Amino acid sequence: MNTGGSISVAFSGRLGAFRLDAAFTAPAGGVIGMLGQSGSGKTTVLRCIAGLLALDGRCIVDGEVWQEGLRLIPTFRRPVGYVFQEASLFPHLSVTGNLRYGLRRRTTDKHHGVSFEEAVALLGLEKLLGRSPRNLSGGERQRVAIGRALLSQPRLLLMDEPLSALDPQAREEILPFIERLRDRRALPIVYVSHDIAEIERLADHVIVMREGRVAASGPLKSLQTDPSLPLFTAREAAVSLDATVEALDETYGLAVMRVKGGSFTLPAPRARIGERRRIAISAGDVSLALAAATSSSILNILPARIVSHSTSGDYDIVAVLALGEDGQGDRLLARVTRRSWERLQLTDGTKVYAQVKSVALAGSRR
Amino acid sequence: MPAISPEVWTAVRLTIELAAVATVVLLVIGTPVAWWLARSKAWWKEAVAAVVAMPLVLPPTVLGFYLLVALGPQGPGSLVAGLWGGRTLAFTFTGLVIGSVIYSMPFVVQPIRNAFEAVGERPLEVAATLRASPARAFWTVAVPLARPGFLAGAVLGFAHTVGEFGVVLMIGGSIPGRTKVLSIAIYDYVETSQWREASLISGGMVVFAFSVILVTIAIGKRLGRAGT
Numbered sequence: 001m002n003t004g005g006s007i008s009v010a011f012s013g014r015l016g017a018f019r020l021d022a023a024f025t026a027p028a029g030g031v032i033g034m035l036g037q038s039g040s041g042k043t044t045v046l047r048c049i050a051g052l053l054a055l056d057g058r059c060i061v062d063g064e065v066w067q068e069g070l071r072l073i074p075t076f077r078r079p080v081g082y083v084f085q086e087a088s089l090f091p092h093l094s095v096t097g098n099l100r101y102g103l104r105r106r107t108t109d110k111h112h113g114v115s116f117e118e119a120v121a122l123l124g125l126e127k128l129l130g131r132s133p134r135n136l137s138g139g140e141r142q143r144v145a146i147g148r149a150l151l152s153q154p155r156l157l158l159m160d161e162p163l164s165a166l167d168p169q170a171r172e173e174i175l176p177f178i179e180r181l182r183d184r185r186a187l188p189i190v191y192v193s194h195d196i197a198e199i200e201r202l203a204d205h206v207i208v209m210r211e212g213r214v215a216a217s218g219p220l221k222s223l224q225t226d227p228s229l230p231l232f233t234a235r236e237a238a239v240s241l242d243a244t245v246e247a248l249d250e251t252y253g254l255a256v257m258r259v260k261g262g263s264f265t266l267p268a269p270r271a272r273i274g275e276r277r278r279i280a281i282s283a284g285d286v287s288l289a290l291a292a293a294t295s296s297s298i299l300n301i302l303p304a305r306i307v308s309h310s311t312s313g314d315y316d317i318v319a320v321l322a323l324g325e326d327g328q329g330d331r332l333l334a335r336v337t338r339r340s341w342e343r344l345q346l347t348d349g350t351k352v353y354a355q356v357k358s359v360a361l362a363g364s365r366r
Numbered sequence: 367m368p369a370i371s372p373e374v375w376t377a378v379r380l381t382i383e384l385a386a387v388a389t390v391v392l393l394v395i396g397t398p399v400a401w402w403l404a405r406s407k408a409w410w411k412e413a414v415a416a417v418v419a420m421p422l423v424l425p426p427t428v429l430g431f432y433l434l435v436a437l438g439p440q441g442p443g444s445l446v447a448g449l450w451g452g453r454t455l456a457f458t459f460t461g462l463v464i465g466s467v468i469y470s471m472p473f474v475v476q477p478i479r480n481a482f483e484a485v486g487e488r489p490l491e492v493a494a495t496l497r498a499s500p501a502r503a504f505w506t507v508a509v510p511l512a513r514p515g516f517l518a519g520a521v522l523g524f525a526h527t528v529g530e531f532g533v534v535l536m537i538g539g540s541i542p543g544r545t546k547v548l549s550i551a552i553y554d555y556v557e558t559s560q561w562r563e564a565s566l567i568s569g570g571m572v573v574f575a576f577s578v579i580l581v582t583i584a585i586g587k588r589l590g591r592a593g594t
Binding site: 050051052074075076077080081082084086088090091092101102104148149 | 488489491492493494495496497498499500503506507510511513
């Protein structure tokens with residue numbers, strides 16, 4: 001396990017008119033999601049971590065110094081894997097040739113690294129091996145690119161918007177694999193994206209980039225309920241909760257999923273009992289009531305307490321709720337109008353019922 | 367039909383030998399130059415590119431004149447010749463190779479440079495993230511991807527060396543078996559009114575030029591299909 005270490009970087013410099021001045025420290029385990037609009041400097045930071053771009057700064061990965069000031073270890077000596085937005089496979093090599101290009105024997109520790117056969121099986125590449133990259137679909141190419149990066153046995157995997165050039169179907173093909181990789185916890189991943197839904201589905205730790213600076217850095221859940229961040233104020237503000245499948249109702253294709261302080265019933269036709277899945281709940285899908293409605297079409301009505309609130313625009317209020325009678329459970333966001341807020345005399349600490357119109361597995365929301 | 371004189375065959379053999387040696391030297395010297403021109407960010411690299419390209423516009427006799435001075439008994443060429451007991455590089459096969467290499471350099475460097483530039487930064491970055499050293503990335507990624515450029519450069523370098531006249535005349539003269547290549551032979555035959563030989567060689571050169579271009583286009587098309 002690698003979870004004890006951390007990734008600590010700081011880069012500053014000018015690239016034409018763009019100025020980067022970014023620093024963060026994040027735990028080296030699971031997925032570090034780097035979120036920001038295009039031009040916010042996400043890719044620049046990633047290229048600096050890989051050593052493909054030399055800006056003044058510092059880069060320490062899991063106790064190993066990759067850069068100190070302007071002294072850089074060259075890219076080819078860093079145990080780093082890089083998946084580019086375009087798969088960038090070598091056109092003169094077959095799929096096997098591409099996979100084997102950076103192949104290294106894995107270290108003796110079984111938790112680290114993957115063998116050729118494992119990577120092929122994990123990514124479903126068996127049928128592609130003899131083919132040329134020219135005859136692959138976008139999703140297939142990106143799967144080969146991920147396999148190729150993994151087989152160089154990196155200690156840190158960098159992914160630069162690996163899904164943004166793909167159609168929704170191809171994304172769905174690849175996302176579960178990245179989730180599996182994350183859940184093995186053996187390889188820390190820095191995942192760059194401008195898509196909030198992707199970050200909510202994959203990330204454990206989030207770094208929000210804005211105009212070349214780090215606007216926020218912290219665990220996903222705490223950033224989602226921070227009123228000053230885009231994850232919170234965006235029209236699609238939402239929270240992601242890690243849930244366990246507790247029961248299935250096959251007649252209606254519904255699953256009961258437990259989170260801290262409550263449970264949700266949601267459509268999940270292919271879920272298995274005991275499986276851990278991440279679910280997403282938008283603030284706009286949560287309304288508040290002082291009493292539990294009994295005859296409603298809404299499946300999920302859960303007791304909760306208001307923790308804090310802030311205004312959003314002129315007429316809306318976004319409230320942070322803690323699930324459970326005692327208010328000790330997971331946090332939710334609820335968007336209500338200011339009129340309702342005043343009419344119901346809501347305030348911090350009020351005991352309420354959260355009426356959740358819609359819950360979905362994370363990443364399938366939009 | 368009367369037989370082709372042995373003199374003509376000697377010239378053919380010498381020409382092919384010269385072009386083959388020159389092409390090998392051109393590739394060995396031209397590849398690093400092309401790589402540097404394609405990748406360097408130095409502001410003065412276009413000045414180097416201009417020097418390499420100069421034989422394109424310079425009259426061959428001008429180039430031949432300076433080469434004659436450089437390779438002759440008073441120039442640095444005599445020092446090199448001294449290594450194997452010679453007095454001069456002018457009027458020798460080695461001198462012809464040196465002249466041909468300089469004269470044909472732009473025809474080799476330009477296509478290879480273009481091919482390296484077309485490969486771009488990305489495949490080399492990918493190779494680096496897969497732990498390939500710069501040397502390994504060069505041989506296993508840049509060179510294979512630039513293959514069409516190497517083919518074009520080699521063919522043009524060879525063909526251009528076969529066809530040169532001015533530089534060879536200045537520094538090589540017309541010594542049968544040593545410096546009398548086909549283009550010189552044609553000139554000599556015309557001077558001495560041996561029209562049959564002159565037209566024979568000239569006709570052969572036309573066929574050669576046509577085949578070279580045709581084959582280059584055909585291979586280029588195949589590589590182009592395979593390379594994208």
